[in-house]
Amino acid sequence: MRDTNYNQLDELCDRGICIIIPTYNNEKTIVEVVQRAMEQCRDVIVVNDGSTDATTELLHAVKGITLVEYDNNKGKGKALQLGFRKALEMGFSYAITLDADNQHYPEDIPVLLEANKKYPGCFVLGRRNLSGVERSFGSKFANAFSNFWFCVQTLQYVPDTQTGYRLYPLHKLYGINGLTSRYEAELELLVFGAWRGVKIVSVPVRVYYPPREERVSHFRPGKDFFRISVLNTFLCLLALVYGWPLAAWRGLRILVSTLLALLFFLVGTLLVITPFSLCYVALSKVVKLDFSAIRKLLHVFGSLTVRMLPLIGVKTRIMNQSFEDFSKPAMIICNHQSHLDLMLQLSLTSKIVFLTNDWVWKSRYFGFVIRHAEYYPISAGIDVILPKLKTLVERGYCISVFPEGTRSPDGQIGRFHKGAFYIAEQLKLDILPLVIYGANRVLPKKGKYMRTGNILFSIGERISPVKQREIAESILQRAKLFRQFYVNSYHKICNKYDQNA
Known part of the structure; x- marks a missing residue:
């Protein structure tokens, strides 16, 4: 606080x-x-x-x-x-x-x-x-x-x-x-x-x-108007040879960066991940296979995405002061700023599954992959998906949820829903808080272009089930207090890193 x-x-x-x-x-x-x-x-x-x-x-x-x-x-x-x-x-x-x-x-x-x-x-x-x-x-x-x-x-x-x-x-x-x-x-x-x-x-x-x-x-009306007129004349000439060309180059660079990112996404999903998943699912009907290979491929794709970002002017930094290795299952909660949030988490580990919105789960482009990676739609209802999540946890997987439910338009922390905290309690999971800063400026919610910038990904310390109950007995109150914790943490990060924005 x-x-x-x-x-x-x-x-x-x-x-x-x-x-x-x-x-x-x-x-x-x-x-x-x-x-x-x-x-x-x-x-x-x-x-x-x-x-x-x-x-x-x-x-x-x-x-x-x-x-x-x-x-x-x-x-x-x-x-x-x-x-x-x-x-x-x-x-x-x-x-x-x-x-x-x-x-x-x-x-x-x-x-x-x-x-x-x-x-x-x-x-x-x-x-x-x-x-x-x-x-x-x-x-x-x-x-x-x-x-x-x-x-x-x-x-x-x-x-x-x-x-x-x-x-x-x-x-x-x-x-x-x-x-x-x-x-x-x-x-x-x-x-x-x-x-x-x-x-x-x-x-x-x-x-x-x-x-x-x-x-x-x-x-001084006479002298100062003369000086302003001379300055404006010079600036107009300079705009022709410097200002306007520089703005055009900057716009072209943003367009090229966006097209490269889009091309990488389309090639990765349509020509690599989806065909692999189709073949893998078909093979699994003949030979008994689990779907861990699909999740490992998504982890590789996420890692390549994060490594590609500096090539288009986006610097990423991961702060992992608690030396988290994701070897033990946990309920991961993270603020939601951008489509990049998923890639950032995927780059950390292959031992992770997500609860998603309906449009992601039903997407014609990558819905097949999402479903067979055993990601589940939150709209299905917690009581329906809880047994499936329990199986995943027993197999060593972390569950990731965006408690806000939707991307923030301005980076500020929205209201937290209580579902993630209820699941954590039912499955006796540690809560692992992740905080993302800067992704909303690189790829805003309603933005059409990739922008240059800095993304910080902060991994916090695990909070045990016992500590969760000490924070608040009520699930609803727990969600409110965790949101306040995120607001304060994000505020401190902004105060520090906005100085170099």
């Missing part, structure tokens, strides 16, 4: 997220902004961009921040660049940036955090709610101008490209040594990231615009 004192501050720390606040002559607001930010996150980096007012003295009086400062004003782009470098030196993986003029609400940091958990490794932009806000014509035009050219350069539409409220994946800042050092650098970072395939996610955040007479703006 997760510590009850675990909170947002811990989560930001565990996920390697800090806050960066660039500031230049914001003496009226900087202390309040920093203090509010520190209430949301322990790690706050302030970059003093050569302030000439009281900002410097005020920041030196604030305890608990990391201060980066220099004498001469170099622009927001340079301030962000130095802030990013400092964050990387300190070991952070993500940085949330917000402005020092009190325009952004630090209290909206949880919104960016939730987006980071759902879309690790992505740019997260705080889409400002500008309806009803009094803005100058120049401000409105600049935002529309920026959105339009960003769409031209990247072929992606983003509703608010000028927001300074962002979450950056620091290891994917391909333009960190950028072309520009001032206001327009934020756009440049976004464009280069999009070209390199970094997904951009927009989430709604609040924005505060004080009365005109109280606003502090360092935007």
